[in-house]
Amino acid sequence: MSATYAKYFPVSWEELHRDAKALAWRLAAGGPWRGIVAITRGGLVPAHIIARELDIRIIDTVCIASYDDTTQRGAEILKRVEGDGAGWLVVDDLVDTGATGRIVREMLPKAHFATVYAKPAGRPIVDTFITEVSQDTWILFPWDTAPQYAQPIAAQAKAG
Numbered sequence: 001m002s003a004t005y006a007k008y009f010p011v012s013w014e015e016l017h018r019d020a021k022a023l024a025w026r027l028a029a030g031g032p033w034r035g036i037v038a039i040t041r042g043g044l045v046p047a048h049i050i051a052r053e054l055d056i057r058i059i060d061t062v063c064i065a066s067y068d069d070t071t072q073r074g075a076e077i078l079k080r081v082e083g084d085g086a087g088w089l090v091v092d093d094l095v096d097t098g099a100t101g102r103i104v105r106e107m108l109p110k111a112h113f114a115t116v117y118a119k120p121a122g123r124p125i126v127d128t129f130i131t132e133v134s135q136d137t138w139i140l141f142p143w144d145t146a147p148q149y150a151q152p153i154a155a156q157a158k159a160g
Contacts, residue, residue: 006136007134007138008138008140010145011139012142013142019131021053023050023130024050024053025053027054028054030089030112035057035058035059035060035087036059037059037061037062037088037091038091038092039091039100039104040061040063042141043090043091044061046093047059056089062108064076064100077103081108084108084110084111085110086111089112090112091115093115093116093117095119095122096122097122098125102125112127113126116129117131118133119134119137120134120135
C-alpha cells in the first residue's frame with residue numbers, strides 16, 4: 001500500500017457479489033442494453049454478475065493498465081472498443097481518481113458508466129455506483145487476497 005492510502009477496505013467474494021447484484025438492480029430500469037463493455041481486469045467479475053442478472057449476452061472489453069499491484073501509474077490503453085457507446089453499459093469494479101474513466105468516457109461518450117465502488121475524486125465520471133469509500137482507502141478485492149492465519153487479539157497483546 002502506498003503512502004497515499006491510509007486504510008484498507010477488504011471485500012469478500014460474497015460482498016462483491018451482493019454489491020454487483022445491487023448495481024444490476026439499479027441498472028435494470030435503464031435498459032435495454034446492447035451489451036456490456038467490461039474494463040479489464042477489475043470490471044470482468046462485476047460485468048459477469050451484471051450480465052447474468054440482466055440477461056445480457058454480449059460482453060466486450062476495454063483493456064487499460066493503470067496499476068502495478070498497489071501503485072497507480074500512467075494508464076496504458078491495450079485494447080479499444082469501436083463506436084460511441086450508445087446503448088452500451090460500461091462496467092468496472094472501482095472508480096478511484098477517474099483517470100481510467102476519463103479515457104473510457106472519451107472513447108465511448110454515449111455509454112452508461114457503472115462501477116461497484118467509487119471514491120470522491122472519480123465519482124463525477126460514473127453514472128451509477130453502489131458504495132462510496134474515502135479517497136485514502138485501498139480496496140482489497142477478493143482476487144487480490146488469500147486467506148491466512150490471523151493471530152488472536154490476546155496473543156497480539158502479549159507479543160506487543
